[in-house]
Amino acid sequence: MNxxxxxxxxxxxxxxxxxxxxxxxxxxRPLHEMIAIDADYPAQMALRRTLLDERSPxxxxxxxxxxxxxxxxxxxxxxxxxxxxxxxxxxxxGVLHNRLTGEAWRLAAPERDPLExxxxxxxxxxxxxxxxxxxxxxxxxxxxxxxxxxxxxxxxREKIGRPLVAVHGPVPLYAERLARPVDRLMTELKPGRLxxxxxxxxxxxxxxxxxxxxxxxxxxxxxxxxxxxxxLFLRVERQTLSRIATGDVLFTIRVYxxxxxxxxxxxxxxxxxAAAIRVLPPEIGRYKSIVPFREAxxxxxxxxxxxx
Numbered sequence: 001m002n003x004x005x006x007x008x009x010x011x012x013x014x015x016x017x018x019x020x021x022x023x024x025x026x027x028x029r030p031l032h033e034m035i036a037i038d039a040d041y042p043a044q045m046a047l048r049r050t051l052l053d054e055r056s057p058x059x060x061x062x063x064x065x066x067x068x069x070x071x072x073x074x075x076x077x078x079x080x081x082x083x084x085x086x087x088x089x090x091x092x093x094g095v096l097h098n099r100l101t102g103e104a105w106r107l108a109a110p111e112r113d114p115l116e117x118x119x120x121x122x123x124x125x126x127x128x129x130x131x132x133x134x135x136x137x138x139x140x141x142x143x144x145x146x147x148x149x150x151x152x153x154x155x156x157r158e159k160i161g162r163p164l165v166a167v168h169g170p171v172p173l174y175a176e177r178l179a180r181p182v183d184r185l186m187t188e189l190k191p192g193r194l195x196x197x198x199x200x201x202x203x204x205x206x207x208x209x210x211x212x213x214x215x216x217x218x219x220x221x222x223x224x225x226x227x228x229x230x231x232l233f234l235r236v237e238r239q240t241l242s243r244i245a246t247g248d249v250l251f252t253i254r255v256y257x258x259x260x261x262x263x264x265x266x267x268x269x270x271x272x273x274a275a276a277i278r279v280l281p282p283e284i285g286r287y288k289s290i291v292p293f294r295e296a297x298x299x300x301x302x303x304x305x306x307x308x
Contacts, residue, residue: 014198119147139163225299229261
């Protein structure tokens, strides 16, 4: 990486003790915080390139008519990168220079689809959501394009072109509690603003590319109260939303996968995670695929919390 030292990945712990709440949990952030670059950048960018080159139908999709939005998304990402990381990214005569990789990309007429280029610049997955309109049909805001290399149990090719309420159809309680506020956010989010939210889960698979696997309930006997800390992983999604020049919304998803014993290194964090798992409604626990090792991970977390 040209002798450049990158910071370690952030350690997000978005779970809390207390009653379960199905809510967006939005936080306002400065726009320049949309993209996070860290020491995982070299390995993740290599994997993203491999997936985009070799499994494009699985990780890239766009509906006809989204061309302007995809170009606007690249411009938006370039603006943020040059503003937030001027020592690593710079523009010169319409060319974006990535000093971390030595690559240069034309912004007006890139060598690949603009959204693919954006996905080869950042560790975040990128989705574009269009507000409802006659061309999209009924059902509220629609997913019109995406470059999603690190999905958490969902398939882009199955979701593209659908309204958000259908995209989130498998998510328990979404239609009842989140569909309206999410759709309203997509239409009311102001230009120049950035909002952030987090998702979390515990998984027995460290792979970033996970297009399937929601709703697993079959027991995993290899996970025990003794090895859960090293055999399981905390998977956190940091999501942001901001409006691009076409009026559409760019939705970013940054995935962090950390061995459980490293993620919950303190007794307090272990206690919080155990409490958060215990209050999950049964349908949410199944959706998150925690059921196969629920008792084992709780026993390990309780022991970590008790050890102080």
